[in-house]
Amino acid sequence: MTSWNIDFLKPLDANEEAEGEFALVILNQPFSFELLDRVWRSAKWRCCADGGANRLYDVLKNMNVDCRKYLPDLIKGDLDSLREDVKHYYESQNIDIVRDTDQDSTDLMKCVQTLESKEQEKQYDIIILGGLSGRLDQTIHTLSYLHKLRKKRKRVYAVTDDNIGWVLDSGEHDIQIDHTLLGPTCGLLPVGIDETLLSFTGLRWNLTECRSGFEGMVSTSNQLVPGEDVVWVKTTRPIWWTVELRPL
Numbered sequence: 001m002t003s004w005n006i007d008f009l010k011p012l013d014a015n016e017e018a019e020g021e022f023a024l025v026i027l028n029q030p031f032s033f034e035l036l037d038r039v040w041r042s043a044k045w046r047c048c049a050d051g052g053a054n055r056l057y058d059v060l061k062n063m064n065v066d067c068r069k070y071l072p073d074l075i076k077g078d079l080d081s082l083r084e085d086v087k088h089y090y091e092s093q094n095i096d097i098v099r100d101t102d103q104d105s106t107d108l109m110k111c112v113q114t115l116e117s118k119e120q121e122k123q124y125d126i127i128i129l130g131g132l133s134g135r136l137d138q139t140i141h142t143l144s145y146l147h148k149l150r151k152k153r154k155r156v157y158a159v160t161d162d163n164i165g166w167v168l169d170s171g172e173h174d175i176q177i178d179h180t181l182l183g184p185t186c187g188l189l190p191v192g193i194d195e196t197l198l199s200f201t202g203l204r205w206n207l208t209e210c211r212s213g214f215e216g217m218v219s220t221s222n223q224l225v226p227g228e229d230v231v232w233v234k235t236t237r238p239i240w241w242t243v244e245l246r247p248l
Contacts, residue, residue: 004155004241005176006164008042008127009248018042021122025111026052026072027130028081029138032161033063034248039127039159040070045115049107050077052130057086071095076114077107106141112149125155132242133160143240147192150238165242168233170196175231175241177202183224186243188233190218196237202228212239 008022024043026036028051036059040046048056053075060067067089075082075090076098090097100110108128115124126149131142142158149156150167157166164182177183186203190196195213200206204223212218224231224243233241 001172001174002154002169003174003176004166006157006178006181008157009038009159009164009181009245010178011038012041021124022127023047023115023124024127024129025049025108025115026056027108027128028052028055029130029134029160031055031059031129032248033059033065035159035161036070036129038248039129043127045118045124046072047074047076047111047114048072049111050075050079051081051083052107053090054081054083054086055130057089068093074098074111074114076100076110078102106145108142108145123153126153126157128156128158130160131158132163132165143191146240147238159245161248162245163242164245165240167238168235168241169238170236171234173233173235173241175202175233177224177229177231179224179226179229181246181248182243183246184244186222186224186231186241187218187220188212188222188235189220189240189242190214190237191240193237193239196235196239198236198239199234200232202231 018041022043023045024039026048060070071093074096078101079099132139146156146167150169190212195211198210198212199208204225
């Protein structure tokens, strides 16, 4: 049984430390300052994937927030999207900016590869800020990459202002539901597989031993149930869990 929660999205007091070991990768997609602040404070290591540095810089400037309070540990990618003014600013703050021209890996993959090279005995859980909105090809890449990462990493989350999602590997899962942050709409999506035998409880429309696949049944537009604090899922193949994120 694998347990999941989104405690890293809970607000923290000024001097409060987040629990857990998280690494944050910021992609080149829009996000609010409110979402950034919560995932930033929960992370121990932060990296911008190329143009993600533009997004970080701009959202802080637009909110009149001192950029020095949100300095990433690394900016990495092929740097085809990184603006010169943003590059110069972070260079002035002595932030590592690494150009990687490998055409067989995306900027997200390059950031995760760096994280893996730094990990020793303990593995971080990864929060990807972005990746589920904007261009369809980039969204498909996120779905595909997290599907692959499940083989070597225990927990990888992708979050936007609209929703949060992650891959549930084959087996049983308990998903802790914080109704102040999540809902009501959710889905269990058989992405990257032919079909799975799927059971779940805790939702408005539950299933037992149901075959789910793109040529058959797909559980979209399901709903969380008020008062139900755990969603239990059993799947024979890896699937995507996605749920709506309430405004922060």
